[in-house]
Amino acid sequence: MKRNAILTLTLIAASLMLTVSAVLTQTRPTTVPAPSFKTPTPTPTPRPPEVEDEVVKIDTELVNLNVRVVDRNGRPINNLRQDEFKIYEEGQLQQIEFFSKSEVPTNYTLVVDNSGSLRQQLDKVIEAGKILVNSNKPRDETSIIRFVGNDKITIEEEFTSKKQDLNEALDNMFIEGGQTAVRDAVYLAAQRVTEYEKSTKDDRLRRALVLVTDGEDRNSFYTEPQLFELLRESDVQIYVIGFVDDLDNEAGFIRKSPKAKAKSFLEKLAADTGGKAYFPTSVSELSGIAQNIASELRTQYSIGYLPPNDVPPGTFRNIRVQVVDGPGASKRIAITKAGRVAEGPVTVKKN
Numbered sequence: 001m002k003r004n005a006i007l008t009l010t011l012i013a014a015s016l017m018l019t020v021s022a023v024l025t026q027t028r029p030t031t032v033p034a035p036s037f038k039t040p041t042p043t044p045t046p047r048p049p050e051v052e053d054e055v056v057k058i059d060t061e062l063v064n065l066n067v068r069v070v071d072r073n074g075r076p077i078n079n080l081r082q083d084e085f086k087i088y089e090e091g092q093l094q095q096i097e098f099f100s101k102s103e104v105p106t107n108y109t110l111v112v113d114n115s116g117s118l119r120q121q122l123d124k125v126i127e128a129g130k131i132l133v134n135s136n137k138p139r140d141e142t143s144i145i146r147f148v149g150n151d152k153i154t155i156e157e158e159f160t161s162k163k164q165d166l167n168e169a170l171d172n173m174f175i176e177g178g179q180t181a182v183r184d185a186v187y188l189a190a191q192r193v194t195e196y197e198k199s200t201k202d203d204r205l206r207r208a209l210v211l212v213t214d215g216e217d218r219n220s221f222y223t224e225p226q227l228f229e230l231l232r233e234s235d236v237q238i239y240v241i242g243f244v245d246d247l248d249n250e251a252g253f254i255r256k257s258p259k260a261k262a263k264s265f266l267e268k269l270a271a272d273t274g275g276k277a278y279f280p281t282s283v284s285e286l287s288g289i290a291q292n293i294a295s296e297l298r299t300q301y302s303i304g305y306l307p308p309n310d311v312p313p314g315t316f317r318n319i320r321v322q323v324v325d326g327p328g329a330s331k332r333i334a335i336t337k338a339g340r341v342a343e344g345p346v347t348v349k350k351n
Contacts, residue, residue: 035221036153061306062097062304063307065274072333076296080101084324089307104300105140106205108210109209109210110210111147113148116177125283128289132290143159147181149178150184156173178219179218181220210238215263232272241278247262263279274336274337316341316342
């Protein structure tokens with residue numbers, strides 16, 4: 001009898017422990033994973049053992065700027081000399097160490113919104129994308145990213161110079177329902193173009209995104225501050241084609257209308273990275289916009305300077321480029337990224 005009682009108590013205790021464990025498991029908070037591209041992960045290949053090398057510390061490295069110069073009507077000016085430019089970092093004049101106005105190979109990504117809000121424009125967007133692709137020079141490389149929500153951001157074509165493959169990827173785009181995640185798409189695309197440029201080991205390649213969207217974000221994992229922090233650390237220009245006219249223009253008492261908010265966000269993307277924002281009122285404008293972007297990507301000045309080496313790493317440094325006025329005091333406007341994040345001394349290995 002006593003054995004039966006002990007066995008019964010043991011079973012009751014075990015049952016209570018299982019119940020508590022189940023409750024704790026159910027109430028444990030879950031974390032939402034950051035969005036990522038839907039691509040297979042390659043199997044890593046074994047790396048040979050590393051041989052210790054002598055470490056050398058370099059005080060600083062060249063800051064490279066891609067600079068567009070336009071007149072008051074937005075027309076490019078492509079015949080300027082080095083002595084007509086001045087570069088300021090935090091208000092201090094910097095000495096120019098490198099200057100070129102020759103065409104530089106460009107790696108850019110077309111980032112195209114395929115959500116329902118672009119249903120009426122997609123065919124013309126595809127045509128405009130093909131104009132961009134077909135203007136590529138032999139050493140240019142392009143990738144194509146399609147996005148809807150943060151679970152539907154896909155690489156339709158990896159970086160390649162093959163125009164036929166790129167055009168086929170554009171032809172395969174289609175509208176799909178979902179909560180648009182513009183910030184996530186830009187974040188991942190900027191990361192990817194930067195990583196690809198590092199893999200080529202050519203820091204003179206120009207990097208850019210061409211973003212096509214209405215700009216209204218509904219379901220992104222990354223916040224605006226997180227996105228702009230990444231862009232500050234990346235040397236990526238962003239060109240925007242924004243279809244904002246169909247968004248709600250009704251503002252609240254203390255908030256912007258969806259249209260004003262989307263337009264402001266897209267303008268900031270372009271301005272902070274030294275790119276440009278276009279807001280077509282008709283799809284008939286897309287062909288001309290694509291031609292303009294293709295031209296602007298290539299008619300830029302590459303300017304480099306050695307920055308101060310006593311700046312703490314991670315500090316944001318404001319950059320301003322000035323150009324002397326033209327004949328008759330005609331205004332020339334230099335456009336480049338808003339600044340850079342100081343990297344501090346660079347450590348390299350001496351073989």
